[in-house]
Amino acid sequence: MVILGAGFAGLACATALAGAGARVTVLEASGTPGGRGGSFREPRTGEILDLGPHLLVGANRDARALLERLGTLERLEFQRSLNIEYRWRGDRRSRLSCPPLPAPFHLAAGLLRFQALPLSERAAAVRIGRAVRRIEKTPGRFTASPSPQNGQCPTPEETVTQWLKRLRQGEHARHLLWEPLATAALNDHPGRASAFLFARVLAEVFSGGPRDSALGWPRGALGDLLKPADRWLEQRGGSLLYSSPAAGLVWKGSHVQEVRLRGGGSVRSDQVVSALPARALLPLLADAPASVGQLRDDCRLFAPRTLPILSVYFWSERRLLGTPFCALPEEEFPWIFERRALAEGSRGSWILALTLGGAQAWMNRPEAAILEASRRQMEGLFPGSERDLWHARVVRQPEATFEPAPDLCLRRPGPGTPADNLWLAGDWTNTGLPSTLEGAARSGHIAARALESRA
Template structure:
């Protein structure tokens, strides 16, 4: 490691962890900083004292086509905490009619009515190809107008949960990336990958162990402020009240949330925050069986998009949830429980109180993913020669997901390692930003809170 300098990574979410792991694998010295007392950012688990359980801040649906994310888990040793479901299957439930079906992509599935949405035809699915050729300014609703046979039972729940926004606002190009890398790549790219022991066990704790073993310096609970610059270089910053000076061979990667990066770096343009995401975790008397027999189900015709079951914990995710997040936690829990309880097996007894629940509201769960906001995403490189950016809010061509975070971290690390070898090209955000071409990969699901103490409350009932 002598003669290579230290890379200071600001932000210990998934993007920062991915960057740090890449760097130590290349033999670089790394110092990692995060203002939260724990790593993981919006992808972590925590112990809830009311439920007495380890729960995830939010729910993420990882798919087998998320190559960068799963490679990161393999390299850090987190793969043992993941479980892939084969063959690919996605149960859905219409909460209004009680109709249940299972989408089973792969092979000639479009020609088998039992593997499609009830009442749909093979030609109905071809409408989604319009998103693959969407213009930069077009929304999903522009390319998939309401009224189609699959708009409500399939496209809406997929798009709203993947991009956390209404169909009339979210980018058709980003939804096209979702479809290109999942349904259009066949069954092998669509297999759900679960983390039965929690997100931290799969994606956070193994990475921290890998970094510690490599001698990386981990500074948690260390807010970074006061970045200083000397011409085209970062020259120093303040972490937890102490000044850190960068030497001539040192570098920095800012992998913090967009609003933190905007605070630290003058002139940086970032996408604004998107709608809230609300997650509820109900503790049941015992395991519940969901429609379709798998540990998750898509929901149509109600408030939420996805339902997850893990042992006696039932979790619900609501994207594009600004209006819901404004309600008291009691009211949110009552509304969601009334929608899903009649469809659980075994069914809760009539008149039973709502079970203990944890309501988590996250008002900055993802960046806004409208076409206008996507155009504000910065590239990896900046006008400062020793500073790169990472995060699901940077230009990746993907929705703001776990896969996007890991890919951005990998790219920031690779740009840092090649610093001085590649010319820095001009871009729309900084005079010397550049972005890289790539093949998009998708991971989907609810986002998780970025702060150590998520907004919301737990309630014991009964």
């Protein structure tokens, strides 16, 4: 079997199939695993940086299963239950902290104690918790009618903002709590993003025990989590070929016979799984027969509808934040992360990252303008920090996620395609989840199961 792409989707699929005894070859265009969930070496300091800081939640069972297989799960650090610190200028702070109680009491208790909200709005916020507990009972996949008989569930057409207003969430609850969480989870403005997709995330996170809602992050580089995959596959008779971009598919009717490689040569395979983003798969379908037209149409639809994430990394002499991450609800860059620098060239420093999701308006701005705005934010949050910040790096990811618009969510393809032996995985396929490491890993597992159960 050939798997295209060594991101979380491709490696979840490859390791699930190889673990069940299949001989798997993974073709990866770049020289490292991880794709968008990967890392790179920053040239000046030698520091390994992620393409953007990533958070997971305890409920991310598919991503955790993949890392467990590869023996890297312990490289993630998890909270005991959800705990998000919010900060404003002038060192004003508040905390959404869910005590270790069984669901749904942990979320209710957390919301009722969340002092950033007026008392009157805290009780109303608990209503969202009740609504998403009903979603849990709806199918795991995104369907056209998730639960029409339940008035509290979002409809497939509804945006996050429309749903929150319908559930009479107050202005503070929307602006301080739900909308920043929705933007972080879906990477789009709540006025455009699918409410159902957001509700699915809330259901996954808040319907289980307190550990499901706990946030987690990699202790070191995110890209290192998937590094053992090549050896792991080799030990099971497979291989992960880096710097081996697929350039096209050779067809016989609606059957893929071979995968052509960009550098020449090809790989024959009885089954092929694409774990590529739609934009990367589309050119590979150039010679596909008319019978595979639906797949080409899906790729054409999804390829341009992606959204960016902008991150600005700072190296600081001093520890400024004092916690791995926190929310900055009134700032241009609404999340900040902090960790120790690890590379020789930045010994003793701390690395802070400001991030902004759905950053369309920023993507074409000159680097100097981005740096100026982010430095201004750092100075506002940490007065006098300017002299401690000795280096900065802007990281633009123009196609970080697919656009979580209601119309697009309804069109996500499943693992099967019109071709006899071509399967689909990737965070944009129909997992019921947004573009996340978990969505990607789940898609890989869904494709592996579909392939195993083929007639």
